Amino acid sequence: MVALAQTPPSADRLRLIDESLAQAWADQVRHDDRLRGLAVEVRFDRGVAHLSGEVAEPGELRLVRDLVGRLAGVYGVWCRVGVGGREPVVVDLGCGPTKQWSGNLGLDIFPAPGVDAVADLSGSLPLADNSVDVLFAVHILEHLIDFLPLVDECHRVLRPGGVLHVMSPWWGHVNAVADPTHVRLMDVQTFKGICQLRPPGTPRWYPLHAGCDGASIFADLTPLPPDAAPAPPTHLARFFD
Numbered sequence: 001m002v003a004l005a006q007t008p009p010s011a012d013r014l015r016l017i018d019e020s021l022a023q024a025w026a027d028q029v030r031h032d033d034r035l036r037g038l039a040v041e042v043r044f045d046r047g048v049a050h051l052s053g054e055v056a057e058p059g060e061l062r063l064v065r066d067l068v069g070r071l072a073g074v075y076g077v078w079c080r081v082g083v084g085g086r087e088p089v090v091v092d093l094g095c096g097p098t099k100q101w102s103g104n105l106g107l108d109i110f111p112a113p114g115v116d117a118v119a120d121l122s123g124s125l126p127l128a129d130n131s132v133d134v135l136f137a138v139h140i141l142e143h144l145i146d147f148l149p150l151v152d153e154c155h156r157v158l159r160p161g162g163v164l165h166v167m168s169p170w171w172g173h174v175n176a177v178a179d180p181t182h183v184r185l186m187d188v189q190t191f192k193g194i195c196q197l198r199p200p201g202t203p204r205w206y207p208l209h210a211g212c213d214g215a216s217i218f219a220d221l222t223p224l225p226p227d228a229a230p231a232p233p234t235h236l237a238r239f240f241d
Contacts (some may be wrong), residue, residue, distance in 0.1 A: 006172065009047075017073050018044040024071050032067070040064050040081060041204070047075040047213055054082040058161050064169045065208060069220075075211035076218030078165050079134060080104075088133035089158075093150075094121055094140040100165075107159040121150050127157040138167045151194060155223045156204035163208065166191070172220035173215045188212050191219040192240040195231065206231050210239035 009017065021044040029035045038060055040053040049068045055061045061081050069077045080090050092099045095106035097114045105123070106233050108115045119126050122144055135154050141147040154164045169176040171185035188210050195205045204224040211218045224230070 006212070006214040008173070014046045017047055021047070021049070021071055021073055022038065025068065028067060030079075034063060035067070035109070038064065042068055044074075047073055048218065049074050049077045049212075050080045051077065051079040051081050054085070056084060058083055062161070064210050069209040070240050074209070075213050075216075076165065076167065077081070077209050077220055079163060083133075090134040090136070091127065092136045093125075093154075094137070100136045100138065122146075123149075125150075125157055129156055130159045132157045133159055133162050133235070135162070135164045137164060139169070140240075141166060142168045142176070142184050142186055147184060148194075148198075151205075152203050153188075155205065158223050160225070161222060164205075164219075164221045164223075166217075166221070167218055170212050170215060170217045175215060178220075187219055188217050189240060190217075191221065192236070195221065204228070204230070207236070207239055 007208065015024065025042050040051055040055060040061075041220040042064070043050045043052075051064060051068070055064070061079070061083060065077050065079060066225055068074060073160065080088055082088055090101060090104040092104045092106045094108050095104070095114055096108055096110075097112045099106050099114055106114050106116045107119045107121070109118065109120050111118055117126055121140065135158060137150070137154070141150070144150060151164075169182065170184040171187050176182060176185055190211050195207050206221055206224050208215060208220040209218070210220070
């Protein structure tokens with residue numbers, strides 16, 4: 001269980017953690033034959049791994065994601081990697097003027113530089129079924145009284161193997177309550193509920209990664225088809241109580 005006294009790492013410590021993670025990943029690549037020849041760049045920023053580049057098939061991307069996520073100190077694994085020569089379709093939800101990558105499609109309720117389409121995220125997303133490879137919901141869910149309809153919409157628009165990246169303030173940090181527009185408190189365990197505790201017939205998710213740095217929570221989720229097996233307990237135990 002996350003302790004109430006958890007303190008976010010300082011900027012200096014995060015910088016050193018990023019350096020340590022970069023060294024650990026370089027060692028992994030040197031000693032793992034499966035990674036040789038893969039054109040994927042992995043950059044670490046405040047404990048979040050940013051993947052870019054291209055792979056030949058989805059299994060290669062899943063391998064890199066899984067191995068990066070196993071490194072101690074990684075809070076999230078964010079990805080913009082092409083597969084089989086196709087550029088990924090990446091959408092920033094509620095992006096405002098800042099996108100996670102400049103080439104992403106930006107959706108927001110208010111027009112602003114960087115917003116490609118105006119959309120109310122509490123309603124239906126103006127995106128076709130199975131049309132998106134990656135969705136970013138960075139500092140969005142805490143602003144919605146009921147965020148489950150948006151999570152369900154994300155499930156609808158993601159392609160098989162697509163990923164929803166979430167970042168929100170952790171409920172135990174002052175940032176969670178300092179902004180009066182925050183209407184929901186979030187924890188890593190919230191995503192256990194999204195993945196395991198929703199009623200039958202609702203969209204199902206598999207948690208690729210989840211973490212908390214003492215200020216923010218991170219979750220990387222991929223949609224499950226209705227007949228897919230749930231995540232095994234050994235996998236869930238990495239992230240959830």
